[in-house]
Amino acid sequence: MRADQTIACDVLVVGAGLAGLRAAYDAARAGCKVLIAAKAKLCSGASFYPLTAGLGSQLPKDQADVSLFMEELLDSGAGIADENLCRIMVEEIEGEIKRLPDIGITPEEFGGRVACFAKRERKLVRWSDWNKIRNNVRNNFSEIPNIKVMEFCDLLKLTVRDNAVCGAVLCDNTENIVYVNTPAVILATGGYCGLYKHSLNTDDVCGIGHSVALEAGAKLINLEFMQFIPGLMSPIYKLLFGEMSLQYCVEVTDENGNPALRNYLPKNVSFEDCLNDRSMHGPFTCADKSMYFDLSMMDYAIKQKSEKGFTLRFSPEIAKKDNEFLRKTLDFYLKNGIDLSKQGISVAPFAHCANGGIWINEHGETGVEGLFAAGETAGGIHGADRHGGAATSVCLVFGRRAADRAVKYIKTHKPADIPSERAVKEIYEWIDNGATSGISPQEILYNLKERLWFYANVIRNENNLTETLSWVKEMQKHYNAAKAIRSGYDIKLSMKAFHALRTSQAVLSAMLFRKESRGSHYREDYPESDDSLYGKRIIAEEKNDILVCYT
Known part of the structure; x- marks a missing residue:
C-alpha cells in the first residue's frame, strides 16, 4: 500500500450527512479550500436514511419556551447531558433551520404530536425527498469552486504530530490511496449503530471516526447511551x-x-x-x-x-x-x-442512533489541535435519553460551529510537512499485529454484528457483555488487517473490520462500566438507577495504546 495521490486543502470534512454538508459549506464560503470525503454518496448516513418518511427538528416556540425546553432536555438527559452544549443547541437551532436552503433543503412546519421525550408540543419542522435534496446539494455545491467532493472514499487514519493534525490517509472509490495534507479535519462520520446486525442506518455509519479519533488522542464519551x-x-x-x-x-x-x-x-x-x-x-x-x-x-x-x-x-x-x-x-x-x-x-x-461519541467542547474541538467533530459523531451533548429532532439540531448547530473554529484555526496553523510515504507506512505499523491467522474481514464483521445485536441491545448484563468484549479482544489479537490487505482483501473492507473491533471495544467497555440502568442504558443485573452516578459521564480513551474507561 502506497500513496497514489497527494491533495492539499485547508479543511478536510469526513462525512456527507447534515453535519458534514453544513460544515463544508460554511468553511468554503469563508474562503477555505475544502475537501469532502464521503464513505458513501453525497447526502448519506443517518441524516438521509432511505426507509424513513422524513427528518426533522424541534424548535422553541418563542423566547419564553427556551428555559422550558432546556428543563426538559436536562430532565430526559438524567444527569448525562451537557447543559452548556444543550443551551447552545436550543438558542441557535432556529437560525440554522433558516439557513437550510443554502445547502439545498427546504423545511416545512408540521404538528400533531409532542416530540419524543418532550413534555410540551413546540414548533416542529421536517424535510423529505432525499433524491430531490441530493440533486439540490449537488447543484449548490457545484457552484462553489473551492469545494471538492470525493464520494465512496474511506478515512483510514489521521496523521498527527505533537497533538496536532497534519494530514489524513484516504482510500478512494478506485482503491487508490490518497494522502491529504491539511491542518484541519472535521469528523462528521456519523455514529456506530451500523456495527449491529439490525440497524436503521446505512452501511457507512460504522464507527470509523471514533476509532480514528481515539488513535489520534481524542476522548469518547457516553458511548453506552444509544437509541434502539x-x-x-x-x-x-x-x-x-x-x-x-x-x-x-x-x-x-x-x-x-x-x-x-x-x-x-x-x-x-x-x-x-x-x-x-x-x-x-x-x-x-x-x-x-x-x-x-x-x-x-x-x-x-x-x-x-x-x-x-x-x-x-x-x-x-x-x-x-x-x-x-x-x-x-x-x-x-x-x-x-x-x-x-x-x-x-x-x-x-434496531440500533438507530448514538447519543455518545467523540468528546467536544462548544466549538466542536476535540482536544487534539486541528481535529473537530460534529453531528452524531460527537458526544457529550445528549443525555441518557435524547429528544426527538435533537440529532438533526446538533448536526446543524455544531457543524457550523466546527467550521467556524476550523476557519479561525487554519489562519495561524499550517500542517507539518509529512511525506506521504511516511503517513502510509504508519498505517501498516498500526494495523499489523503480526498475527498469522486467516480470519477474513467478512468473518469479523458478520460475527461482530450478530453478537452486538443479541448481547449489547436493550437488554445488557455482566455475563453477556463480558463474553462479547472478550471475543472482541481475542479477534483483535488474531485478526491482522495488514495481512488481509496483503492477501488480496479489499482495503476498505479490511480496515472497516479493524475499526469496527476498536470502536466496539470502547462501546462494550462503557456499557460494562455503567453498573446501573438509566434512560436508554438498561442493565438487567442493575435494573435501578444509582443516584451516586447522576452526573457521572463515562470517558473512554487510549493511554499507551490501552483503552481505559473512567468518570
Missing part, C-alpha cells in the same frame, strides 16, 4: 416504525402466534398503559412503563435465538384518525404497500 427503535422485520425489512400507531395496537404476538407482551408484563402494568407510554417516543427507555415492550421482544430473541421479532396488529379505527403526524406515517406505509388497518407487521429492536 423498533424497525420492521417484515413485510419490508428495515422500514422505520411509527410509534404513534401503538395507540391503536390490539395485540402483540410472537413468531408462533402466541400472546407475547401480555405474558411478559408485571402485574402492575397493563397492556394499554405500556403501549400508550411506548407510543410517545420512538427510542427505547427504561424510564417509564414502555420499557416492557422492547424488553419482551429482546428477551424472546435471546432465549429463542430468534430474529423474527413480534407481530403487531391494529384496530381498523387507525385508518379513520386525522392526526397530522399519524396521517403522514400511515401514508408513508401505504406508499410502501402496507395498510396497518388491515395487516400486521413484525418489528424488533
Whole structure:
C-alpha cells in the first residue's frame, strides 16, 4: 500500500450527512479550500436514511419556551447531558433551520404530536425527498469552486504530530490511496449503530471516526447511551416504525402466534398503559412503563435465538384518525404497500442512533489541535435519553460551529510537512499485529454484528457483555488487517473490520462500566438507577495504546 495521490486543502470534512454538508459549506464560503470525503454518496448516513418518511427538528416556540425546553432536555438527559452544549443547541437551532436552503433543503412546519421525550408540543419542522435534496446539494455545491467532493472514499487514519493534525490517509472509490495534507479535519462520520446486525442506518455509519479519533488522542464519551427503535422485520425489512400507531395496537404476538407482551408484563402494568407510554417516543427507555415492550421482544430473541421479532396488529379505527403526524406515517406505509388497518407487521429492536461519541467542547474541538467533530459523531451533548429532532439540531448547530473554529484555526496553523510515504507506512505499523491467522474481514464483521445485536441491545448484563468484549479482544489479537490487505482483501473492507473491533471495544467497555440502568442504558443485573452516578459521564480513551474507561 502506497500513496497514489497527494491533495492539499485547508479543511478536510469526513462525512456527507447534515453535519458534514453544513460544515463544508460554511468553511468554503469563508474562503477555505475544502475537501469532502464521503464513505458513501453525497447526502448519506443517518441524516438521509432511505426507509424513513422524513427528518426533522424541534424548535422553541418563542423566547419564553427556551428555559422550558432546556428543563426538559436536562430532565430526559438524567444527569448525562451537557447543559452548556444543550443551551447552545436550543438558542441557535432556529437560525440554522433558516439557513437550510443554502445547502439545498427546504423545511416545512408540521404538528400533531409532542416530540419524543418532550413534555410540551413546540414548533416542529421536517424535510423529505432525499433524491430531490441530493440533486439540490449537488447543484449548490457545484457552484462553489473551492469545494471538492470525493464520494465512496474511506478515512483510514489521521496523521498527527505533537497533538496536532497534519494530514489524513484516504482510500478512494478506485482503491487508490490518497494522502491529504491539511491542518484541519472535521469528523462528521456519523455514529456506530451500523456495527449491529439490525440497524436503521446505512452501511457507512460504522464507527470509523471514533476509532480514528481515539488513535489520534481524542476522548469518547457516553458511548453506552444509544437509541434502539423498533424497525420492521417484515413485510419490508428495515422500514422505520411509527410509534404513534401503538395507540391503536390490539395485540402483540410472537413468531408462533402466541400472546407475547401480555405474558411478559408485571402485574402492575397493563397492556394499554405500556403501549400508550411506548407510543410517545420512538427510542427505547427504561424510564417509564414502555420499557416492557422492547424488553419482551429482546428477551424472546435471546432465549429463542430468534430474529423474527413480534407481530403487531391494529384496530381498523387507525385508518379513520386525522392526526397530522399519524396521517403522514400511515401514508408513508401505504406508499410502501402496507395498510396497518388491515395487516400486521413484525418489528424488533434496531440500533438507530448514538447519543455518545467523540468528546467536544462548544466549538466542536476535540482536544487534539486541528481535529473537530460534529453531528452524531460527537458526544457529550445528549443525555441518557435524547429528544426527538435533537440529532438533526446538533448536526446543524455544531457543524457550523466546527467550521467556524476550523476557519479561525487554519489562519495561524499550517500542517507539518509529512511525506506521504511516511503517513502510509504508519498505517501498516498500526494495523499489523503480526498475527498469522486467516480470519477474513467478512468473518469479523458478520460475527461482530450478530453478537452486538443479541448481547449489547436493550437488554445488557455482566455475563453477556463480558463474553462479547472478550471475543472482541481475542479477534483483535488474531485478526491482522495488514495481512488481509496483503492477501488480496479489499482495503476498505479490511480496515472497516479493524475499526469496527476498536470502536466496539470502547462501546462494550462503557456499557460494562455503567453498573446501573438509566434512560436508554438498561442493565438487567442493575435494573435501578444509582443516584451516586447522576452526573457521572463515562470517558473512554487510549493511554499507551490501552483503552481505559473512567468518570
